[in-house]
Amino acid sequence: MHWQKSSHSGGGDGDACVEIAPLLTHVAVRDSKAPARATLSIPIPSFMAFIVALKK
Known part of the structure; x- marks a missing residue:
């Protein structure tokens, strides 16, 4: 998986955030x-709805 971190990560090392990795359907x-540790797997439509709601 190719993990991506937000450019808005906090902290001195930029490690105070979550990372995401796009999969085929999640x-x-x-x-x-x-x-x-454990990861969450979220269906793409649900993840996109979450992002849209955060931006509002």
Whole structure:
């Protein structure tokens, strides 16, 4: 997976955020401070709706 971190990451090392990885039908989400721990897998339409709601 190719993990991406927001350019708006906080903290000195930029590790105070989540990372996402696009998959075929889902978006994987993980904590950038603990990348070896569990990830969430969210269907793309639900993830996009979440992003739209955040931007409002």
